Amino acid sequence: MFKRFTIVALAAAFAAASLPALAQGKKDSVVMGMTLEPPGLDPTNAAAAAIAEVTLYNIYETLTKINEDGSVSPLLAESWTASPDLKTYTFKLRKGVKFHNGEPFDSAAVKFSFERNAASNSTNKDKSLFQSFEKVDAPDADTVVLAAKYSEPNLPFLLGQASASIVEPKSAATNVTQPVGTGPYQLGAWVKGSSITLNKWADYRNAPAIKLSKVTIRFIGDPAAQIAALLSGDVDAFPRVTTRGVAQFKSDPRFTVLVGGSKAKTIVAINEKKKPLDDVRVRRAILAAIDRKAMIDGSVEGYGTPIGSFYTPGSLGYVDTTGVNPHDPEKAKKLLAEAGVTAPLEISLKLPPPPYARQGGEILAAQLAKVGITAKIENVEWAQWLSQVFAPNGPHNYDLTIVSHVEPFDLVKLTEPDYYLGYNNEAFNALYKQIVTTPDEAGRAKLLGDAQRMLATDAVAGFLFQPQWVTVTSKKLKGVWKEVPQFENDFSAWSWE
Numbered sequence: 001m002f003k004r005f006t007i008v009a010l011a012a013a014f015a016a017a018s019l020p021a022l023a024q025g026k027k028d029s030v031v032m033g034m035t036l037e038p039p040g041l042d043p044t045n046a047a048a049a050a051i052a053e054v055t056l057y058n059i060y061e062t063l064t065k066i067n068e069d070g071s072v073s074p075l076l077a078e079s080w081t082a083s084p085d086l087k088t089y090t091f092k093l094r095k096g097v098k099f100h101n102g103e104p105f106d107s108a109a110v111k112f113s114f115e116r117n118a119a120s121n122s123t124n125k126d127k128s129l130f131q132s133f134e135k136v137d138a139p140d141a142d143t144v145v146l147a148a149k150y151s152e153p154n155l156p157f158l159l160g161q162a163s164a165s166i167v168e169p170k171s172a173a174t175n176v177t178q179p180v181g182t183g184p185y186q187l188g189a190w191v192k193g194s195s196i197t198l199n200k201w202a203d204y205r206n207a208p209a210i211k212l213s214k215v216t217i218r219f220i221g222d223p224a225a226q227i228a229a230l231l232s233g234d235v236d237a238f239p240r241v242t243t244r245g246v247a248q249f250k251s252d253p254r255f256t257v258l259v260g261g262s263k264a265k266t267i268v269a270i271n272e273k274k275k276p277l278d279d280v281r282v283r284r285a286i287l288a289a290i291d292r293k294a295m296i297d298g299s300v301e302g303y304g305t306p307i308g309s310f311y312t313p314g315s316l317g318y319v320d321t322t323g324v325n326p327h328d329p330e331k332a333k334k335l336l337a338e339a340g341v342t343a344p345l346e347i348s349l350k351l352p353p354p355p356y357a358r359q360g361g362e363i364l365a366a367q368l369a370k371v372g373i374t375a376k377i378e379n380v381e382w383a384q385w386l387s388q389v390f391a392p393n394g395p396h397n398y399d400l401t402i403v404s405h406v407e408p409f410d411l412v413k414l415t416e417p418d419y420y421l422g423y424n425n426e427a428f429n430a431l432y433k434q435i436v437t438t439p440d441e442a443g444r445a446k447l448l449g450d451a452q453r454m455l456a457t458d459a460v461a462g463f464l465f466q467p468q469w470v471t472v473t474s475k476k477l478k479g480v481w482k483e484v485p486q487f488e489n490d491f492s493a494w495s496w497e
Contacts, residue, residue: 026496029214030477032489033229033238035354036382037219038196040176041187043162044117047125048386049406049487052162053239054196054217056488060165060181063091063110063144064156070485072156076105076166076182077144086151086439091144097205099168100180107138112169114146123392126163128412150436153444154409161407161486184210184492194219198491211495223355230255230472237473237480239489242355243301249472258471258482259303263312263408266304266356268364268462269389269401273422277347277399281339283459286400287325288332289371290364296465299360304465309452310411312466316441317448321456321463332371343372347399350378352385356467357402364402364462375400390420404467406487411435411451414460423460 038050043060057065057075065075074080077091097105116122118130132152137145148155158164171180179187184204188197198215200207218235220226223242229235230249249255268290276282296304305313308321336345351361358379365375380388389398405413413419415429431454435447456463469484479493 031216033235041179042175056162058185064160066160068481106141111138151439239471240469260483262484264406266404266464281335285332285335288328291327298363299356303468309455317445319449324456344374349375349400350398
């Protein structure tokens, strides 16, 4: 009798304890996986796309917002107008917005942010964009006028990127570890090497619309560990996850698999300031050694479209340049001989952590070996890659590397004298100037085609493929984007059903 009473009492107590939990309704937290840990949390002073994946539209906001379909809508700017020549843009700012530290958002903050990005000591990845502004005017607290040297039809899109995040002047210097923005989330904790937690900001101007009170971002670089974390339920979503487990997740009813397009360009970067890589014949030999299809199949399970230049299908003026430097191992050997290179040519191949780079590097080394090039693989961590290979002003200590450039509209990078590829071609620079000073779309499209052909002919890099990004999420998680116009995770749109 006593035993039966105890069981009934325990069951009743359990049911009573469950009632408040049921009353709470939907989950309000999420755990997301990311391949790379950001080196810091200020997207205006470093190039790593992982910074934007954590901070853009979450901690920081921009004047405009890039939507999933690539369109642009107002964010911190309520509206904007452009002059007929597309050189002057006037932005009307949203009123009543404040930063996490209580300071007001106004035109002075925008002016400070953009002029800081353009400063001579700036390390902003889009420094050249902000230096193209002749003037940033703040005629009143709610208005910003940007006067550019050249017409720029893409400016509203460009100002929605993480590099254009608006920062608060007093806290800007410490944003790397203590970020202050106007977004719906604040940094809760950062456990280096493990995770970042974001907490909903109660004073956000539209706080009731934000469904998730906490977002935990776990850093998982190993492809097998990424798959295991999803299958075990340790993470609820993994944007841009390894492509290895796609078939498994598609057949599992617990998951949604999103395969989205991108404007990214995965390339074999070639350091043209190193001999003999400064010889176009050697670069063409490297490109002739590369079998793009084998690279796509082996490094990203076929989730990619071949490209022959620093430009992607679907963009204005795109032309197919994959036939300029086709796979031809015998031609590669002849080009090396013409350049006076004695086989084997020994070069370094520095690979950052993403699976496409590590897996692709093994395939690339095997392909190069067949034409007399010995590529010594060196796997480096992301922070090392950024500082040794990519950082502005050097040291650019590499021969070859593999990386995805995820930003659209970035042909301008190839005109920058300290860019890590070391291209520095005055003819291309002049052509790019023509592009940005041609306001009509048809004229721009033709010139963009010329630019792509020049980059392919000059074998500026081993142009590989435009990736398709795979995202795996719990079936019940909504609002996660399929398309990837840029690297971002807009948590303000995420919710549980």
